[in-house]
Amino acid sequence: EVQLLESGGGLVQPGGSLRLSCAASGFTFSSYAMSWVRQAPGKGLEWVSAISGSTGSTYYADSVKGRFTISRDNSKNTLYLQMNSLRAEDTAVYYCVKDGAGDGLAHFDYWGQGTLVTVSS
């Protein structure tokens, strides 16, 4: 059974930093691209970033480019999102998602339960 368990969310002041983690199990982690998708309160879904399984190539939405860094540790089956220079508009539930097609960005077949990040003074 595929499981994705996010952690690391919380309350942070504007300009601050936070690191999210996602522990994956139930599939060959290194064979799949992984992404972070967020959802602001009462709003729709927004793709944030993706990382390939084998090459480690990374991709970012324009809204977070230069502030967020996605990474992964295939030996620990864990995905990370380092978030710096946080803004109020980054407030959202952040979901860890697995790609459904393999090592590219195709679609998201499994989602974690999400972790809430609140940016406020």
Place this chain on the structure above:
Amino acid sequence: LPVLTQPPSASALLGASIKLTCTLSSEHSTYTIEWYQQRPGRSPQYIMKVKSDGSHSKGDGIPDRFMGSSSGADRYLTFSNLQSDDEAEYHCGESHTIDGQVGYVFGTGTKVTVL
């Protein structure tokens, strides 16, 4: 970037059928899209992929009463025998590579109410 347009809401009677629409921007009208269901307070769940030729492939455990189809730039999700459990937000999304940049875009979502 591709733009996906969804009506904000839709409703139908219990036991009836409902057809949701996701419209691609014209220059991206041949793209494949995916449908996701998000029940209140829950994480999204993958439903299916719909191609421009109308073919579709479902995710694990998705019942037969969910079907996908296409017409031009429109991609549809139809589900029959509507149940109270189908009351949810339905999102469409698509992946793309433009000028070497990989990305994914979601529509604004359609809230389905079962009457």
